[in-house]
Amino acid sequence: MSQLKPISSHMDGGAPSTPGKFKVDKSPFVHHRLRWHSSLAKLAFWSFVFLGLILLFFYRSPSSPPSSASDRRLLRHSSHPSAPWGGPSWEKRVRSSARVRSGRLTVLVTGAAGFIGSHVSLALRHRGDGVLGLDNFNDYYDPSLKRARQALLERARVFIVEGDVNDAALLTKLFDVVPFTHVMHLAAQAGVRYAMKNPASYIHSNVAGLVSLFEACKSANPQPAVVWASSSSVYGLNSKVPFSESDRTDRPASLYAATKKAGEEIAHTYNHIYGLSITGLRFFTVYGPWGRPDMAYFFFTKDILRGKGIPIFETPDHGTVARDFTYIDDVVKGCLASLDTAGKSTGSGGKKRGPAPLRVFNLGNTSPLPVAKLVGILERLLKVKANRMMVKMPRNGDVPFTHANISLAAKELGYKPTTDLATGLKKFVKWYLSYYDSGKRSSG
Numbered sequence: 531m532s533q534l535k536p537i538s539s540h541m542d543g544g545a546p547s548t549p550g551k552f553k554v555d556k557s558p559f560v561h562h563r564l565r566w567h568s569s570l571a572k573l574a575f576w577s578f579v580f581l582g583l584i585l586l587f588f589y590r591s592p593s594s595p596p597s598s599a600s601d602r603r604l605l606r607h608s609s610h611p612s613a614p615w616g617g618p619s620w621e622k623r624v625r626s627s628a629r630v631r632s633g634r635l636t637v638l639v640t641g642a643a644g645f646i647g648s649h650v651s652l653a654l655r656h657r658g659d660g661v662l663g664l665d666n667f668n669d670y671y672d673p674s675l676k677r678a679r680q681a682l683l684e685r686a687r688v689f690i691v692e693g694d695v696n697d698a699a700l701l702t703k704l705f706d707v708v709p710f711t712h713v714m715h716l717a718a719q720a721g722v723r724y725a726m727k728n729p730a731s732y733i734h735s736n737v738a739g740l741v742s743l744f745e746a747c748k749s750a751n752p753q754p755a756v757v758w759a760s761s762s763s764v765y766g767l768n769s770k771v772p773f774s775e776s777d778r779t780d781r782p783a784s785l786y787a788a789t790k791k792a793g794e795e796i797a798h799t800y801n802h803i804y805g806l807s808i809t810g811l812r813f814f815t816v817y818g819p820w821g822r823p824d825m826a827y828f829f830f831t832k833d834i835l836r837g838k839g840i841p842i843f844e845t846p847d848h849g850t851v852a853r854d855f856t857y858i859d860d861v862v863k864g865c866l867a868s869l870d871t872a873g874k875s876t877g878s879g880g881k882k883r884g885p886a887p888l889r890v891f892n893l894g895n896t897s898p899l900p901v902a903k904l905v906g907i908l909e910r911l912l913k914v915k916a917n918r919m920m921v922k923m924p925r926n927g928d929v930p931f932t933h934a935n936i937s938l939a940a941k942e943l944g945y946k947p948t949t950d951l952a953t954g955l956k957k958f959v960k961w962y963l964s965y966y967d968s969g970k971r972s973s974g
């Protein structure tokens with residue numbers, strides 16, 4: 531150690547005041563000191579590398595199979611909030627769910643326990659595609675509904691991996707196990723008004739989660755084509771109707787809309803840099819059986835049956851608020867057509883090989899109806915008079931109307947919605963009554 535002193539004292543002399551004029555001392559004593567110095571540096575370097583490897587091992591360990599029940603319990607409370615994953619039997623389930631005859635698609639569906647995700651997963655499975663679901667089963671709305679959808683998918687032999695799209699190690703593992711041809715990315719924080727209450731969840735799911743997913747897709751070999759859920763809300767404060775894909779989308783009225791708009795820009799980047807084939811779908815107020823309890827048609831049904839007041843929004847000048855309500859089966863057809871026509875990603879292992887498709891489509895119904903009309907249809911179907919309350923639309927992200935121009939989707943996807951609101955709500959109410967009125971379940 532004493533040998534170090536001259537060096538440190540030499541260094542203590544400070545850096546040269548004039549850069550480039552540092553005088554090199556060539557005495558043998560200094561060579562000796564330098565040898566000491568370099569071997570010490572080597573030792574420090576290799577210790578550092580060794581320590582790094584140990585840390586890396588511990589950091590990556592959740593992706594390797596947990597060896598015991600107690601390991602699995604620990605993982606549940608570790609940095610990954612999702613259920614434990616990995617291990618031979620888990621991989622077997624993943625492979626078998628995604629297995630497919632040659633020529634069919636192998637699709638990873640994120641948000642598979644969600645409303646649109648569960649319908650799309652079933653439709654893909656029914657036509658013979660390989661499907662693996664991914665869902666974090668969060669409690670934004672009643673998770674038991676998500677579990678019931680999961681049970682439905684299990685009956686169709688679709689396995690839903692329990693995990694978050696932000697879990698990069700899990701995504702890497704899934705792509706290691708299955709060479710997905712397509713990803714249908716529907717996992718998101720939905721709901722326009724909730725963004726005022728929990729803004730962070732929108733950034734986490736709709737921005738960070740989307741980037742995490744694109745990162746995994748761009749690194750995968752082969753790269754899949756990605757179809758993902760954007761939203762009609764990106765049209766924001768536009769007043770020109772119907773909304774066309776080429777219209778401006780730079781005036782979002784809610785943070786939800788802003789995160790979807792951000793997603794569209796992020797999609798452009800990943801398409802541009804990595805050659806990912808990406809299709810964004812702007813959904814217009816999708817409704818139907820197995821729907822989302824946070825949406826108006828769903829909780830209106832519940833509240834009409836309970837005799838509670840129904841707040842019907844109107845514009846500040848007492849004008850009607852209207853939506854281009856779109857039935858789930860029509861949207862599912864649009865999703866499948868988007869997957870079928872996606873075109874290939876061109877990159878591999880993170881390197882772009884050429885230009886790839888970047889598309890965005892409106893999936894709406896082209897016939898907006900006032901919310902009051904929706905309530906009237908529900909009254910008729912439920913045979914109960916609603917306790918209507920006209921309320922000024924709160925300034926919390928809602929827009930007064932939406933109306934889709936679907937000519938692009940019609941041309942490129944053959945998209946043609948066929949279900950009007952009365953027909954679609956009839957199917958929803960039938961499902962609602964059988965699901966909740968069986969006496970076993972509570973609608974909260």
Ligand SMILES: O=C(O)[C@H]1O[C@H](OP(=O)(O)OP(=O)(O)OC[C@H]2O[C@@H](n3ccc(=O)[nH]c3=O)[C@H](O)[C@@H]2O)[C@H](O)[C@@H](O)[C@H]1O
Pocket residue numbers: 720721722760761762763813814815816824825826827841842843851852853901923928
């Ligand atoms: O197209 C989308 O991209 C979005 O569609 C959906 O948003 P919205 O069109 O706002 O649906 P939803 O809440 O069912 O309100 C329906 C109507 O009822 C009105 N409304 C609502 C609540 C209320 O208490 N009273 C009322 O009149 C309200 O003003 C509105 O006119 C999805 O939730 C969203 O995740 C996103 O996918």
